[in-house]
Amino acid sequence: MKRIKVLIADDETIVRRGLKMAVDWSAYNMEVVADVPNGERGWEEFVQHEPEVVITDIVMPVVNGIEFVKKIKQHAPKTKVLLLSCHRDFEYAQEGIKLGVSGYLLKTSFHDEELDQYLRAFQKELMIHREAEGIEQQKFLFYEDFFQWLCGFQNQFQEVLVDLFRNEWKWMNDGYYACFIRSESRLHLILQDIDQKIPNPHVKILCGKEQCFLFLNENYKEMMEQMFMDVKSTYEELYWITSGELFSIEQWIDSVKSMKQFAELEIKYKVTINNWPKTIKEAILYTMNHLSEPIVVSEVAEMVGLSRSHFSMLFKKIIGESFHSFTERRKLELAMQMLQTTSLTIQEVAEHIGISNSKYFSKWFKKCTGTTPSEYREKQCGTLYKTN
Template sequence: MQDKQIKVLIADDEPLVRQGLKAIVDWSKYDMEVVADAANGETAWEEFRKHHPDLVISDIAMPVMDGMELLKKIKEASPETKVLFVSCHSDFKYAQEGIRHGVSGYLLKTSFNEKEIDSYLSRLQAEIKQATAPLRPEASLDVSPELKEQLIGWLSGDGENEVQSWWRRLEKKHPFLRFPLTVIHLAGSSAERLADRMPERLIRGSRLLRFQLGEQGVILLVARELYPECGDWLRKLQLPDEELVTNVRDGLRSAEEKLETIRMLLLQHRYKRDYGLSVADCPNNIVEAVAFMLAHLHEPISAADVADHVGLSRSYFSLHFKRSVGVSFLDFIDKRRLEQAQTLLASSEWRLQDIAEHVGIPDSKYFSKWFRKETGLTPTEYRQQTKIHP
């Protein structure tokens, strides 16, 4: 498999310098590509957050934000990123401060030469490739495909009775899971990419395990003593909220507590994404109530049934459900039933009676009346307008 190319960002307020660097260097020789360039430090920082380059080549003296400030921000957000300074000045003060903040090299614009550039880029290529090389199989962070499939099956409602034995097998393979644990859920557009670029210091020692779950994001199981470092890394990412959502549960001790936490974090994310439930304000019993409701939409369930299932009084459940979800129990369940009915009408040949029963309204006449009230169309009219033809 071909190695991933090293991404390069060039920042300089002189267009000729930016164009010259892009033109005179044979970037492919170093497995590199220039993904962006910027005329000042502030724009460079925006491009950095957008592209997450492995190497930044930056002038020191730039308008809006200078190279030294850019270096500090990059190193705070991503310590593993390499920064190479270029400047017209040979003042030792610049070099000294840059070294103190983690710069990887210092090139003078007045004495650019191919040999010096080649020396820097060859060295940085080797350092970056070593830092981002895949882990050896025996040191992999990722859980085995078999164990991941079993987790997904359990989360989908299969193998409920087998989950404890599944966890024991996981503990046997990864002994740190037997001790106090932190569970971190990463979601959003950057979750998997960031999980693939974890700093090396967090990977060492086999005290971190990762479930990459596609649209559901990434679950990290972290030895509790490692969490402060992991938390620092997450805080320094400085990504927009829509790119990364982080939810953390710390100090988990029993297997039951750890398993339930994993399940709840993933359910909370799903319901936040699909139904607008607030992850921060939604208690576990309300999340559990939503799971029960969705699994029993085909039955004529009541608020009292759901409240009893989660161990709450009907009045307390109704009040807290509306506070957490933003709509009443009846409005929420009606909307879910309507969505299912619309899907079945548009995509299946089911009889109205079968669809009515499937969404928990066994009386087809009442179903038709209810559907028209909700949509302004009879089920037959809706089907005719939306039918998906093969």
């Protein structure tokens, strides 16, 4: 297990050496990564090592302990800081408390038990924090793998899916319902309501900021539908589509992909997709599943059994735009989704919508949106994804 890094700052060499040598740091899963004589050196070492625990004297030359702590808390507010001082003046302690320090010890009178209590408390809090960060990171990676897989990328997601069906999602083998939910501003409230009203087991998989897949026991389908109807009656901006009853991984995969495609089309065109002519529905679903390949209108028309001219006329009449325009728009929307929700490189995003040259892709993207792919990603995600 990764050790907790500790930095010691004190202008008295004997104090630094004493703390470093006398304390059994390994007992707390800790290691001293640096010991320094003042706050200036302390800050240099802090930036280099990023310790999670800092033990510092208050009165030191060049930069004192209080100024050192101010910098630490501005840079990394969750750092555990323990103040040392020869002074009994509680003004030091009060100032430290205002800065958010975790404790205060008198060098001349503290007992080993006091330091032990602090170090054990730090160890417990930091390990809980690490576990929470690890869980969040795992969720983030899972969501990213899921979204990439949903967009058609070959990755390890289906292997993960098999493992889930054998373990955490084993209950799905006895029957489950799948649901795709979209709400531009109330999704988090809807998901909170689901957690409160629908007992476990159920699974939520976020897909961007406004969309989520929900999988639940068949016994709660009617309850879920009623919840959505209640929300819809007072707040119109809610869309959902269900699929089930399902029993297998294969059905899970088919339902997720088809629900996502149908939902995107129905939301975009404000129609029920089943009302479209079969030829148009087949053409659109084929297009959405082959965006990484060259799509030729004459070949699609032949596939659905129509001449090119008849197909083009019918498509524009039903959809309201040309087939070429629809394909370009869908590619752009998919590229924007991938830039916003994955860490794929610009080249990989380009290839996934059938463009092999990243420079051409960037030029096309800017023509369509007014910004380059990198600028769009930066605006949407900040520095979360910085890829070329």
